[in-house]
Amino acid sequence: MAEVKIQEGESIESALRRFKRKVQQEDIIKDIKKHSFYLKPGDKLRANGIGRSCGANRNRPTPTRWRPMEFQDRILSCVDCATEFIWTAGEQQFFADKNFKNEPKRCKGCKSKRAARPAGAGMSRERVETVTMCSACGKETTVPFKPTQGRPVFCKECFQSRKFAGAGSV
Ligand SMILES: [Zn+2]
Numbered sequence: 001m002a003e004v005k006i007q008e009g010e011s012i013e014s015a016l017r018r019f020k021r022k023v024q025q026e027d028i029i030k031d032i033k034k035h036s037f038y039l040k041p042g043d044k045l046r047a048n049g050i051g052r053s054c055g056a057n058r059n060r061p062t063p064t065r066w067r068p069m070e071f072q073d074r075i076l077s078c079v080d081c082a083t084e085f086i087w088t089a090g091e092q093q094f095f096a097d098k099n100f101k102n103e104p105k106r107c108k109g110c111k112s113k114r115a116a117r118p119a120g121a122g123m124s125r126e127r128v129e130t131v132t133m134c135s136a137c138g139k140e141t142t143v144p145f146k147p148t149q150g151r152p153v154f155c156k157e158c159f160q161s162r163k164f165a166g167a168g169s170v
């Protein structure tokens with residue numbers, strides 16, 4: 001318990017102030033003790049080992065699923081275009097991670113072509129090819145879309161040159 005002795009010539013008020021300060025200090029210490037009591041043994045260990053444990057973790061060989069030696073680049077051939085393409089070790093690892101059972105059947109080009117095809121690709125219409133006049137040079141040209149009424153249509157060359165010109169000036 002907090003205790004102060006009144007010094008010679010000290011006023012009661014001053015002694016009380018000292019007493020209060022001491023009580024507060026003791027309360028703080030009590031608080032700290034109370035809190036530390038509530039720290040579980042594991043917490044205490046962890047609190048003590050901060051920093052050190054990080055270093056230990058870094059030195060310990062991390063158990064990763066990455067086993068590069070298991071996979072080697074393989075050459076597969078595309079079922080669509082028969083082009084040979086490389087199925088890289090990294091991609092094989094990715095497949096293994098995702099538990100994909102089937103090897104890739106198509107080269108990147110054919111895969112992206114298939115992916116780009118809209119749903120219901122089996123019923124997809126023939127590509128729209130409209131013969132029209134170029135709005136810039138008047139040459140007859142084919143466009144892969146149906147031109148909207150009133151909208152200018154350009155042949156490939158004019159379209160390209162306009163695109164490049166636009167990119168420079170804007
Ligand atoms: Zn292909």
Ligand SMILES: [Zn+2]
Nearest residue numbers: 134137155158
């Ligand atoms: Zn043109």
